[in-house]
Amino acid sequence: MADSLKNFRSICKKIIAVGRNYSEHASELGNTVPTKPIIFMKPTTAFVTEPNDIRIPADWDELHHEVEFGVIIDKQCQNVSKEEAEASIGGYCLALDMTERNLQNELKDQGLPWLLSKGFDTSCPCGDFIPKEKISLSSSVNLWLNVNGNRKQSGHTRDMIFSVPDLIAYISKYITLEHGDLILTGTPAGVGPVRRGDLIEAGMEGEHDLKYLMKFNVA
Numbered sequence: 541m542a543d544s545l546k547n548f549r550s551i552c553k554k555i556i557a558v559g560r561n562y563s564e565h566a567s568e569l570g571n572t573v574p575t576k577p578i579i580f581m582k583p584t585t586a587f588v589t590e591p592n593d594i595r596i597p598a599d600w601d602e603l604h605h606e607v608e609f610g611v612i613i614d615k616q617c618q619n620v621s622k623e624e625a626e627a628s629i630g631g632y633c634l635a636l637d638m639t640e641r642n643l644q645n646e647l648k649d650q651g652l653p654w655l656l657s658k659g660f661d662t663s664c665p666c667g668d669f670i671p672k673e674k675i676s677l678s679s680s681v682n683l684w685l686n687v688n689g690n691r692k693q694s695g696h697t698r699d700m701i702f703s704v705p706d707l708i709a710y711i712s713k714y715i716t717l718e719h720g721d722l723i724l725t726g727t728p729a730g731v732g733p734v735r736r737g738d739l740i741e742a743g744m745e746g747e748h749d750l751k752y753l754m755k756f757n758v759a
């Protein structure tokens with residue numbers, strides 16, 4: 541039940557991420573707006589929580605921040621409809637999809653998988669479990685991210701191309717979603733590089749005084 545989801549990171553079997561789910565972000569990287577969800581995965585070893593650091597692998601120098609709304613699955617589901625999708629949700633979290641953009645571009649150009657550019661250790665900084673009751677899917681959540689105190693990203697979940705129910709219905713057609721799984725729903729515009737020594741602060745705000753903050757140093 542939802543209570544065991546407080547430690548969703550320790551039971552999570554898969555982190556499924558969605559790419560280009562905000563048209564302004566698709567455009568800023570010169571990508572077309574997708575007609576069906578673009579899905580990829582991160583290993584669960586990508587999780588990092590406060591107060592630990594995001595670690596940039598030694599030979600990389602173009603690590604980008606992507607702030608994202610995370611959806612945590614409670615009830616196992618397979619091939620659910622959009623209407624049934626909400627019942628499978630246990631809660632939410634704030635997360636980052638850290639991405640080595642040069643490597644991702646290289647891989648993209650060759651038509652190869654993005655895994656390494658988005659799945660390295662500490663590529664999924666993640667906040668605490670937020671119970672489902674705290675956020676209504678019919679409302680919009682504002683997601684934002686600052687680097688060293690400067691606002692870089694700000695977006696609203698209402699601007700997602702594919703809604704949370706759309707995504708659960710689509711993914712569960714092909715992949716069984718299990719208790720503790722995390723879905724990252726894509727990043728709004730404003731992605732950009734971080735350097736060693738930078739401070740990333742991210743937050744989300746919404747109806748009923750929803751306010752959640754997290755911060756990570758980049759090392």
Ligand SMILES: O=C([O-])CC(=O)C(=O)O
Pocket residue numbers: 557558559560561562565569606637639644725726727
């Ligand atoms: O790297 C990308 O641009 C795809 C992605 O993860 C996103 O849109 O959130």
Ligand SMILES: [Mg+2]
Pocket residue numbers: 557558559606608637726727
């Ligand atoms: Mg992303």
